[in-house]
Amino acid sequence: MTTKGESNNTSSIPINGVNGIGSNHDNDYDDMENQLIHRHVTNGYTSLNGRNGIRNGADIDHVLVTGGAGYLGSTLVPMLLADGYRVTVYDIFLWGVQSLCFIANHPNLTLICGDVCDQTRLAKAIQDCDAVIHLAAIVGYPACEKNPEMAQRVNEGGSRNVVQSLRPHQKLIYASTGSCYGAVDGTCTEDTAISPLTLYGSSKAKGEALVSDVGGVSLRLATVFGVAPRMRLDLLVNDLTCKALIEKHIDVYQGSFRRTFLHVKDAAYAFMLALKNYKVMQGKAFNVGHESMNMTKEEVVHQICDAVPGCHMTTSAIGEDKDKRDYEVSYARIRQLGFQPTVTVKDGIKELIKILPYMDEVEKKRARNV
Numbered sequence: 001m002t003t004k005g006e007s008n009n010t011s012s013i014p015i016n017g018v019n020g021i022g023s024n025h026d027n028d029y030d031d032m033e034n035q036l037i038h039r040h041v042t043n044g045y046t047s048l049n050g051r052n053g054i055r056n057g058a059d060i061d062h063v064l065v066t067g068g069a070g071y072l073g074s075t076l077v078p079m080l081l082a083d084g085y086r087v088t089v090y091d092i093f094l095w096g097v098q099s100l101c102f103i104a105n106h107p108n109l110t111l112i113c114g115d116v117c118d119q120t121r122l123a124k125a126i127q128d129c130d131a132v133i134h135l136a137a138i139v140g141y142p143a144c145e146k147n148p149e150m151a152q153r154v155n156e157g158g159s160r161n162v163v164q165s166l167r168p169h170q171k172l173i174y175a176s177t178g179s180c181y182g183a184v185d186g187t188c189t190e191d192t193a194i195s196p197l198t199l200y201g202s203s204k205a206k207g208e209a210l211v212s213d214v215g216g217v218s219l220r221l222a223t224v225f226g227v228a229p230r231m232r233l234d235l236l237v238n239d240l241t242c243k244a245l246i247e248k249h250i251d252v253y254q255g256s257f258r259r260t261f262l263h264v265k266d267a268a269y270a271f272m273l274a275l276k277n278y279k280v281m282q283g284k285a286f287n288v289g290h291e292s293m294n295m296t297k298e299e300v301v302h303q304i305c306d307a308v309p310g311c312h313m314t315t316s317a318i319g320e321d322k323d324k325r326d327y328e329v330s331y332a333r334i335r336q337l338g339f340q341p342t343v344t345v346k347d348g349i350k351e352l353i354k355i356l357p358y359m360d361e362v363e364k365k366r367a368r369n370v
């Protein structure tokens, strides 16, 4: 077996989750950790998180990624380049362009500073590509509440512009969200009625409906966690780990609320999978995550306290989480296509602990999306 940290291009790690969470090694995280090798696949630009490239055929060569400089985009774009795609990032660089500096000299990367609300510029950028991955958005309920008009304009209007710019042969994959579900009894499948609780959820759901009308693929991501070239600290696992490191204490209210999580590299990988499996995924929505990462807030905090020395949890009967989502999700549909996450919440916390202490206040502020 290859050991962690080795760098080679062999194909000893099968894709399709043979070594992933939910495989035969479901809870055997130590074994999994030994097998998760973040190898540099192409030109040293990035890793596919221990997976081999999955690009197939020549029908998709050029991919345009809106919002490609963001948390998810800055993880996905290098993966696409490593898999041989030509990539154009179309982004207003709301949080800067620094997240893409490490791949700036890649010959297959083009950057366009453009707004998805600018239909003319967007249509021009899209005309020459084979597929669009639409990530650009005002992300998270606090950012949307702070500027509701902009949230509607970007999340719904921007998605309309993307859809209207598309030509019949071009493929579209949309970053949707579990926030579309809201609070749901029982387990959400893709057929569960959408009942978003926030403007973020409703504006993303409207974007999803537009995408679905033109036969695009919507990936309803769980809440993402982990380290990326552009960091976000307003996401539950990242935020609480940051708090734990600073305050050594997390007070949890409504700790029984159920949420669902996914590492940023696994989230990015789902888009690669959708490019590859576009024909069978076309026109459908897919929950992206894994049942083993359906967790209550309290369970997440326990994992953080286990990893941060001296940190303790208290529970509080009073206090209200403004994010009222409480839901459990089935991931059977995407699993049938071979999707298996590879990074556990526990391992995500470990990597966060390596990075967070060294982020300065300016970096942290920029990572909060409000």
Ligand SMILES: NC(=O)c1ccc[n+]([C@@H]2O[C@H](COP(=O)([O-])OP(=O)(O)OC[C@H]3O[C@@H](n4cnc5c(N)ncnc54)[C@H](O)[C@@H]3O)[C@@H](O)[C@H]2O)c1
Binding pocket: 066, 067, 068, 069, 070, 071, 072, 073, 090, 091, 092, 093, 094, 095, 114, 115, 116, 117, 134, 135, 136, 137, 138, 139, 140, 154, 158, 175, 176, 177, 178, 204, 220, 221, 222, 223, 224, 225, 230, 232, 235, 369
């Ligand atoms: N991170 C998560 O937990 C999560 C979960 C579910 C869904 N999503 C979805 O994934 C996508 C990416 O999220 P993220 O976490 O990377 O967020 P992010 O805020 O880090 O990235 C969003 C990117 O979009 C760009 N952008 C914003 N407005 C734009 C505009 N008008 N025109 C062009 N670009 C614009 C920003 O500059 C930024 O680079 C979003 O659509 C989000 O709704 C994220």
